[in-house]
Amino acid sequence: xxxxxxxxxxxxxxxxxxxxxxxxxxxxxxxxxxxxxxxxxxxxxxxxxxxxxxxxxxxxxxxxxxxxxxxxxxxxxxxxxxxxxxxxxxxxxxxxxxxxxxxxxxxxxxxxxxxxxxxxxxxxxxxxxxxxxxxxxxxxxxxxxxxxxxxxxxxx
Numbered sequence: 001x002x003x004x005x006x007x008x009x010x011x012x013x014x015x016x017x018x019x020x021x022x023x024x025x026x027x028x029x030x031x032x033x034x035x036x037x038x039x040x041x042x043x044x045x046x047x048x049x050x051x052x053x054x055x056x057x058x059x060x061x062x063x064x065x066x067x068x069x070x071x072x073x074x075x076x077x078x079x080x081x082x083x084x085x086x087x088x089x090x091x092x093x094x095x096x097x098x099x100x101x102x103x104x105x106x107x108x109x110x111x112x113x114x115x116x117x118x119x120x121x122x123x124x125x126x127x128x129x130x131x132x133x134x135x136x137x138x139x140x141x142x143x144x145x146x147x148x149x150x151x152x153x154x155x156x
Contacts, residue, residue, distance in 0.1 A: 030056045030066075030137055032153025039073065039147045047075040050149065054080075062086040064099070073113070073146060078105025080124060097128045097139065114144075 034052035056066025072078040082101030103124040130139035138152045
């Protein structure tokens, strides 16, 4: 999803507001995309347009499994397969999420940009906070010491 970063933030704010106004429900499937990424120490070679597409399944006990395809910080097509857990903050729409899994796609001169990537596959842990409504969800994910990403998606 390429485009104006300001427009992306406005889209995120609209989705976040809609999420808070909608009735919170159990998530079964979540299809999401990235709408904004910011690196903590930006460099000219950094890509802030991840073109992320992910699909995750949430069980009744809030355990999740999922997978994502995205462009990494160096515009290389990458993948993340994961499992994790949702943590609700009471009856409202706010939640936290912690996922852990394997990441693949950092190659060539960027191979060592993620720890433990000796075999081309590295472990990753991604915490996030978000809001969800009846049909939409938005999250702020913390990508290690490198960046933060805002995602939005549809629940079904």
